[in-house]
Amino acid sequence: MGRRWGFLIGLVGAVWLLGSGHGGQQSPETAAQRCFCQVSGYLDDCTCDVETIDRFNNYRLFPRLQKLLESDYFRYYKVNLKRPCPFWNDISQCGRRDCAVKPCQSDEVPDGIKSASYKYSEVANNLIEECEQAERLGAVDESLSEETQKAVLQWTKHDDSSDNFCEADDIQSPDAEYVDLLLNPERYTGYKGPDAWKIWNVIYEENCFKPQTIKRPLSPLASGQGKSEENTFYSWLEGLCVEKRAFYRLISGLHASINVHLSARYLLQETWLEKKWGHNITEFQQRFDGILTEGEGPRRLKNLYFLYLIELRALSKVVPFFERPDFQLFTGNKVHDAENKMLLLEILHEIKSFPLHFDENSFFAGDKKEANKLKEDFRLHFRNISRIMDCVGCFKCRLWGKLQIQGLGTALKILFSEKLIANMPESGPSYEFHLTRQEIVSLFNAFGRISTSVKELENFRNLLQNIH
Numbered sequence: 001m002g003r004r005w006g007f008l009i010g011l012v013g014a015v016w017l018l019g020s021g022h023g024g025q026q027s028p029e030t031a032a033q034r035c036f037c038q039v040s041g042y043l044d045d046c047t048c049d050v051e052t053i054d055r056f057n058n059y060r061l062f063p064r065l066q067k068l069l070e071s072d073y074f075r076y077y078k079v080n081l082k083r084p085c086p087f088w089n090d091i092s093q094c095g096r097r098d099c100a101v102k103p104c105q106s107d108e109v110p111d112g113i114k115s116a117s118y119k120y121s122e123v124a125n126n127l128i129e130e131c132e133q134a135e136r137l138g139a140v141d142e143s144l145s146e147e148t149q150k151a152v153l154q155w156t157k158h159d160d161s162s163d164n165f166c167e168a169d170d171i172q173s174p175d176a177e178y179v180d181l182l183l184n185p186e187r188y189t190g191y192k193g194p195d196a197w198k199i200w201n202v203i204y205e206e207n208c209f210k211p212q213t214i215k216r217p218l219s220p221l222a223s224g225q226g227k228s229e230e231n232t233f234y235s236w237l238e239g240l241c242v243e244k245r246a247f248y249r250l251i252s253g254l255h256a257s258i259n260v261h262l263s264a265r266y267l268l269q270e271t272w273l274e275k276k277w278g279h280n281i282t283e284f285q286q287r288f289d290g291i292l293t294e295g296e297g298p299r300r301l302k303n304l305y306f307l308y309l310i311e312l313r314a315l316s317k318v319v320p321f322f323e324r325p326d327f328q329l330f331t332g333n334k335v336h337d338a339e340n341k342m343l344l345l346e347i348l349h350e351i352k353s354f355p356l357h358f359d360e361n362s363f364f365a366g367d368k369k370e371a372n373k374l375k376e377d378f379r380l381h382f383r384n385i386s387r388i389m390d391c392v393g394c395f396k397c398r399l400w401g402k403l404q405i406q407g408l409g410t411a412l413k414i415l416f417s418e419k420l421i422a423n424m425p426e427s428g429p430s431y432e433f434h435l436t437r438q439e440i441v442s443l444f445n446a447f448g449r450i451s452t453s454v455k456e457l458e459n460f461r462n463l464l465q466n467i468h
Contacts, residue, residue: 030464030465030466030467031281031289031467032460032461032462032464032465034285034289034290034291034292035284035288035289035290035297035298035301035460035461035464036298036301036457036461036464037290037298038290038299038302039298039301039302039305039457043302043306043309044249044302044306045242045245045249045306045362046306046309046356046358047356048309048356048357049356050302050305052355052356053305053308053309053454054454054457054458056354057451057454057455058455058458060350061347061350061351061451062451062452062455064343064346064347064350065347065444065447065448065451066448067343068340068344068444069181069444069445070182071329071336071340071343072110072113072331072333072336073113073329073330073331073337073340073441074181074329074441074444074445075180075181075182076104076109076110076179076180076181076441077178077179077181077403077438077442077445078171078176078177078178078179078438079171079176079177079179079399080171080173080176080177081101081175081177081395081398081399082175083175083390084390085390085391086387086390086391087202087387087391091195091391092195093393094189094190094191094195094393094394094395094397096189096190096394098188098189098190098267098396099189099190099393099394099395099396099397100395100396101179101184101396101399102179102180102183102184103177103178104177104178104179104180108178108180109178110332110333111332112330112331112332112333112337113178113330113331113332113437114178171438179399181403181445184396184399185265186258186261186262186265186396186400186449187261187265187266187277188262188263188265188266188277188280188283189394189396189397190267191392191394191397195393196392196393196394196397197220199388199391199392200255201219201220202388202391203251203385203388204216204219204251207381207382207384207385207388208244208247208248208251209240209244209247209248209377209381210236210248211236214233214236215232216233217233217294217296218293218294218296242362242363243363243374243375243378244374244378246306246310246363247378247381247382249303249306249307250303250306250307250408251385252299252300252303253300253303253304253306253307253450254307254404254405254408255300256287256288256300256301256303256304256453257304257307257404257449257450257453258400258401258404258449259287259288259300260284260304260453260456260457260460261449261452261453261456262283263280263283263284263287263456263460264278264279264284264452264456264459265277265278266278266279266283268280279459279460279463281460281463281464281467284460284464285464287300288300301457304453304457305454307408307450308450308453308454309357309358310358310360310411310412311407311411311443311446311450312351312354312358312447313357313358313360313415314410314411314412314414314415314443315348315351315411315414315447316348316352316354316357317414317415317418317421318348318414318421318435319345319348319349319352320421320422320424321421321424321430321435322341322345322348323345324424324426324427324430325426325427326427326428326429327341328341329344360415363415363416364416375416378412382405382408382409382412383409385405386405386406386409389401389402389405390402400449403441403442403445403446404442404446404449406438406439406442406446407442407444407446407447407449408446410435410439410442410443410446411443411446411447417433420432420433421433
């Protein structure tokens with residue numbers, strides 16, 4: 001009898017141990033754990049951790065940044081979506097309604113933005129109007145005031161300068177149109193498959209300093225990949241210098257951020273009355289689940305955080321440019337312009353207070369000649385990626401791709417212009433370091449997209465918490 005009771009007690013104890021996770025087999029992981037368990041702690045090549053970024057972004061920065069981006073200055077972006085692809089001719093245009101972009105009518109854009117579409121202040125606006133009027137009348141250069149001649153010469157020099165990381169859109173082209181970003185939000189359009197893969201494949205294979213013999217993990221255009229290819233890729237990546245490794249991680253982070261947006265604003269239901277957009281958990285898991293992506297998904301999410309830190313650092317560096325009294329968020333509405341500049345400076349000072357900024361001083365810090373050559377390679381590769389955006393077959397994807405690439409390019413330009421920013425005059429035009437309105441709008445909207453991605457990751461964590 002005693003032995004029988006002992007057996008039963010032991011059996012019950014074993015069952016309890018297994019059920020509580022203390023036995024030989026653990027309880028199954030949740031989907032949240034598979035996507036996010038590796039996305040924590042410190043990031044590679046950084047002194048910052050994921051949790052600090054989450055708290056800072058989601059509770060201190062995100063709400064105010066969204067309010068700023070809803071203002072007229074930041075919601076209207078001029079873009080040429082009709083530029084031909086410079087690399088191949090067989091572009092399959094997306095015929096879906098959700099791929100279309102609705103441009104603004106002329107009377108929908110504030111006059112201050114239209115008349116000074118690429119400058120940032122009332123003074124600049126007046127100078128450019130004087131120049132444009134003289135050109136329309138067929139006047140020769142001597143008819144312009146000395147001040148206008150100097151300003152136009154300096155701005156032209158800047159706009160064509162070698163410090164730009166992006167191929168500039170010709171916003172003076174008849175094909176360039178204003179787009180209201182709030183009415184054309186970035187979300188899932190149905191643009192996928194070989195055409196979309198081809199864009200990303202060209203970006204990774206030809207512009208991320210990668211030899212053809214090294215295969216990128218889970219590339220949809222490569223077959224027969226296994227664990228050995230993954231190990232070879234990451235061994236190669238770790239062997240790169242910090243600048244080239246950072247370049248790959250920036251592109252991977254941008255790719256991840258875009259996939260988060262598409263998963264968070266997915267067409268869940270469509271009726272003849274309305275469309276319902278929301279979080280598609282299955283889509284998110286297919287892109288980021290540690291098991292479904294063979295460990296690649298969590299790496300992508302960590303690269304997203306790396307991208308966040310790079311753009312956050314650029315914004316902290318460029319504060320003096322926006323603090324100058326001559327700078328306005330010029331739309332023609334003086335009251336709103338002043339309020340929005342105040343909000344902009346509040347956001348920038350909040351960013352500057354972030355305790356664990358990325359240290360960009362490790363970039364291009366070696367032999368000066370080699371460092372300059374590497375920096376130029378870096379810039380040319382990035383400019384090439386900006387040209388690839390004209391090959392995207394979905395116009396809405398092209399719009400947001402061009403904007404986010406230009407925003408990241410502007411962030412890189414800022415990071416590599418620290419001395420020029422420090423030497424800016426306190427008032428009057430800044431000729432050595434200058435940002436056009438296009439660069440300003442893309443810089444903040446691109447960071448707004450990454451900030452939204454970080455916020456959405458918190459939402460997906462919660463949604464996946466009870467899914468196995």
